[in-house]
């Protein structure tokens with residue numbers, strides 16, 4: 001797409017810090033990393049970014065490509081684990097975000113603060129929330 005920044009990167013019209021490329025995906029270092037080595041695995045073909053609307057075959061290939069890049073990141077950055085997010089936010093072009101888990105003095109650490117959002121805050125978190133009222137969970141489960 002003409003106005004898509006990721007299409008421009010894929011086409012070489014905008015420079016990037018490419019670390020890997022497959023037939024269907026290009027992996028680049030995020031220019032706004034929140035941890036060293038944050039990487040974006042971007043489909044070469046333009047697809048809108050909502051992960052729930054990506055064709056299954058592209059989604060599968062993307063996850064496999066992300067797994068391969070995670071191995072490279074683990075090896076180069078000496079991390080045991082890399083987290084993956086497919087949230088569809090930011091650029092409206094299918095991409096997978098990879099976050100190397102750098103260890104601190106006490107290991108990987110753990111978030112102790114619990115969070116709960118009434119509305120999407122603009123980012124995903126894997127922090128736990130407060131324990132939900134079981135009757136509320138039962139009511140919600142029965143509504144499906």
Ligand SMILES: [Zn+2]
Pocket residue numbers: 001004005006007008045046047092093
């Ligand atoms: Zn695009």
